[in-house]
Amino acid sequence: MESKEWENRVAYLGPEGTFTELATKELFPNDWTIPFKTIPECIEAVDSGQVDRAVVPVENALEGTVPLTIDYLFHEADLYIAAEVLSPIEQHLMVHKDHAAHYGEMERVYSHPHALAQCHKFLHYHYRSVPLSQTTSTAAAAQYVSEHPENNIAAIANIAAAKQYDLAIVEQNIHDFHFNHTRFFVLSKRNDRIEREADQGPIKTTLMIKLPNDRSGALHQVLSVFAWRQINLSKIESRPLKTGLGDYFFIVDLLEDEHAPLMMGAMEELRALGCSVKSLGSYYTYQQK
Numbered sequence: 001m002e003s004k005e006w007e008n009r010v011a012y013l014g015p016e017g018t019f020t021e022l023a024t025k026e027l028f029p030n031d032w033t034i035p036f037k038t039i040p041e042c043i044e045a046v047d048s049g050q051v052d053r054a055v056v057p058v059e060n061a062l063e064g065t066v067p068l069t070i071d072y073l074f075h076e077a078d079l080y081i082a083a084e085v086l087s088p089i090e091q092h093l094m095v096h097k098d099h100a101a102h103y104g105e106m107e108r109v110y111s112h113p114h115a116l117a118q119c120h121k122f123l124h125y126h127y128r129s130v131p132l133s134q135t136t137s138t139a140a141a142a143q144y145v146s147e148h149p150e151n152n153i154a155a156i157a158n159i160a161a162a163k164q165y166d167l168a169i170v171e172q173n174i175h176d177f178h179f180n181h182t183r184f185f186v187l188s189k190r191n192d193r194i195e196r197e198a199d200q201g202p203i204k205t206t207l208m209i210k211l212p213n214d215r216s217g218a219l220h221q222v223l224s225v226f227a228w229r230q231i232n233l234s235k236i237e238s239r240p241l242k243t244g245l246g247d248y249f250f251i252v253d254l255l256e257d258e259h260a261p262l263m264m265g266a267m268e269e270l271r272a273l274g275c276s277v278k279s280l281g282s283y284y285t286y287q288q289k
């Protein structure tokens with residue numbers, strides 16, 4: 001890798017022109033940002049020390065969690081969340097300029113599965129006979145379309161991708177619901193949060209909690225640990241542990257600093273109840289402008 005005097009080397013889900021790149025540039029406008037092809041490759045790059053940070057999507061307002069991100073954080077890597085970026089998402093249908101006049105006859109639509117799902121109603125009502133193909137990101141779809149001018153195919157991606165790959169936007173804002181936002185995590189090997197007083201939102205802590213096996217009321221007990229301390233949960237979700245049907249771990253986002261006395265007490269109590277608890281750290285939320 002090129003050696004240069006950059007403050008941070010930041011991996012992001014590429015190629016150039018993804019929503020993830022836009023979120024990355026929001027927090028790291030002057031750093032060395034490096035596109036990786038998949039979310040696991042971004043996570044591996046920061047876990048192995050190849051880069052200082054990695055930016056990956058974690059949750060979309062319409063489609064929910066990005067399971068790859070959560071599963072790699074639980075099963076494969078030992079990382080912390082240094083910040084969260086909240087980005088508005090606008091999806092557009094784009095084609096090679098040669099096909100702009102007759103895009104209605106397109107043979108296939110390409111995009112990331114989350115982007116396809118965010119435009120499900122649009123595709124269902126207008127192009128239900130057109131097959132869909134998944135790509136590793138929205139910009140990967142735009143790049144593919146630009147590299148295959150011989151085919152009348154379309155991508156769903158953002159304006160930056162249309163510019164980057166010189167495509168024509170033929171239908172704008174095709175996401176099904178107006179409030180379309182995605183959360184991105186900035187991951188780090190060290191537990192060091194990004195602090196920018198001027199524009200940071202409230203502090204959050206993310207915990208991964210595994211309940212003791214087969215104890216009735218265990219989830220209720222876990223929730224009451226936070227409830228009586230008046231620690232607000234902003235999200236709770238379960239993911240399969242991958243050890244058998246019915247085995248889950250929980251991801252909990254809490255509006256409190258992990259070093260606050262009540263939070264430290266809550267984690268101690270959870271462990272005393274037989275839960276295993278892993279904190280991914282406390283971090284601030286930044287809004288993409």
Ligand SMILES: O=C(O)C(=O)C[C@]1(C(=O)O)C=C[C@@H](O)C=C1
Nearest residue numbers: 018019020057112114137138182
């Ligand atoms: O960053 C991108 O462009 C992606 O393709 C990823 C991703 C996601 O995983 O949610 C990011 C934002 C949008 O919600 C759609 C897709």
